Amino acid sequence: MMLQSAPSVSSEALLDVDNLVVEYPVGAKIVHAVSGVSLQIARGETLGLVGESGCGKSTLGRAVLQLRRPTAGRVLFDGHDLTAMQGDALRLMRRRVQLIFQDPIASLNPRRKIGDIVAEPLVIAGVKDPEKRKQLVHEVLTAVGLDPTLVVGRLPHEFSGGQCQRICIARALILNPEFIVCDEPVSALDVSIRAQILNLLEEMKGRFGLTLLFIAHDLAVVKAVSDRVAVMYLGRLCEVGPSEQLFARPAHPYTALLIEAIPVPDPDVRPTETVPVGEPPSPIAPPSGCRFRTRCPRADQRCSDEMPELRVVAPGQFVACHHPLI
Ligand SMILES: Nc1ncnc2c1ncn2[C@@H]1O[C@H](COP(=O)(O)OP(=O)(O)OP(=O)(O)O)[C@@H](O)[C@H]1O
Numbered sequence: 001m002m003l004q005s006a007p008s009v010s011s012e013a014l015l016d017v018d019n020l021v022v023e024y025p026v027g028a029k030i031v032h033a034v035s036g037v038s039l040q041i042a043r044g045e046t047l048g049l050v051g052e053s054g055c056g057k058s059t060l061g062r063a064v065l066q067l068r069r070p071t072a073g074r075v076l077f078d079g080h081d082l083t084a085m086q087g088d089a090l091r092l093m094r095r096r097v098q099l100i101f102q103d104p105i106a107s108l109n110p111r112r113k114i115g116d117i118v119a120e121p122l123v124i125a126g127v128k129d130p131e132k133r134k135q136l137v138h139e140v141l142t143a144v145g146l147d148p149t150l151v152v153g154r155l156p157h158e159f160s161g162g163q164c165q166r167i168c169i170a171r172a173l174i175l176n177p178e179f180i181v182c183d184e185p186v187s188a189l190d191v192s193i194r195a196q197i198l199n200l201l202e203e204m205k206g207r208f209g210l211t212l213l214f215i216a217h218d219l220a221v222v223k224a225v226s227d228r229v230a231v232m233y234l235g236r237l238c239e240v241g242p243s244e245q246l247f248a249r250p251a252h253p254y255t256a257l258l259i260e261a262i263p264v265p266d267p268d269v270r271p272t273e274t275v276p277v278g279e280p281p282s283p284i285a286p287p288s289g290c291r292f293r294t295r296c297p298r299a300d301q302r303c304s305d306e307m308p309e310l311r312v313v314a315p316g317q318f319v320a321c322h323h324p325l326i
């Protein structure tokens, strides 16, 4: 059987991203979507990646998987430099990594039956025996909580958003990957079924020994699923730290504003501040120095002159700020 149970979690870095840069040429201009991001994810860990729309989260996720080749920087996966790989070597390595998208319905081919959609990665990987493929499809659909006999012969439009996301998760799991980038996997789903899908991802993570990069703009979701959290603003990381610690004692003014803006269930308790006013500046012409300075209540001259680098501010917690809150 191809689907195996989890290896034990260790602190070894499965993913090591070093100074990653992604730029999109748009006419004569350049969009600085990701500007020198470094991070590590340990085997078995979930790293949450948060930040406002357009800050570069999806670009970073896609560049890590080499679906968009980075402009500069390195991505080491299990010690192998993906950025230096081409052709067959990269294709083989790609079997070990997967991507789950935000819009499950749009990411399923509407004209293909579910059985064929879920089996497709096996076909591409060269599993030629149809009986073997069928067996693996049945196993993985069962694992994600669907009845294979009721599902394989039907088309995507016959399923709800939540069911489609289960199908996408099955397709992502079928080659028994080690690492999955989950790009806003529950954002397009009804609130009522988000928890089910998050629980499913958590269960699959334990069962198949997965390591996750979990992208979301919803901090509450990220807090619920992540071991550590990385906060991104306009193409750069502001802060990285253990989830509980970062939420309890944020060091970066932007992280603090995001946390204060999380809706509270009690209607009598109002957030003291909201997310920073106005739109973030354009990534075509990011501000000098600290990119957050145009919206930061603590900004001074140094923040315009000098770009802050990530540095340790508490055990395991890193901040890129000249005037951190702790
Ligand atoms: N193919 C592209 N060509 C040009 N610019 C792009 C392209 N893809 C993304 N961008 C720009 O790069 C920046 C980062 O986009 P990206 O989609 O990575 O952000 P995001 O954080 O995932 O946002 P969202 O939360 O809305 O999904 C944005 O300014 C976006 O407009």
Ligand code: SF4
Residues within 6 Å of the ligand: 252, 253, 254, 290, 291, 292, 293, 294, 296, 297, 298, 299, 300, 303, 308, 320, 321, 322, 323, 324
């Ligand atoms: S470096 Fe300056 S502008 Fe940037 S977050 Fe810190 S205080 Fe604010």
Ligand SMILES: [Mg+2]
Residues within 6 Å of the ligand: 057, 058, 059, 183
């Ligand atoms: Mg995105």
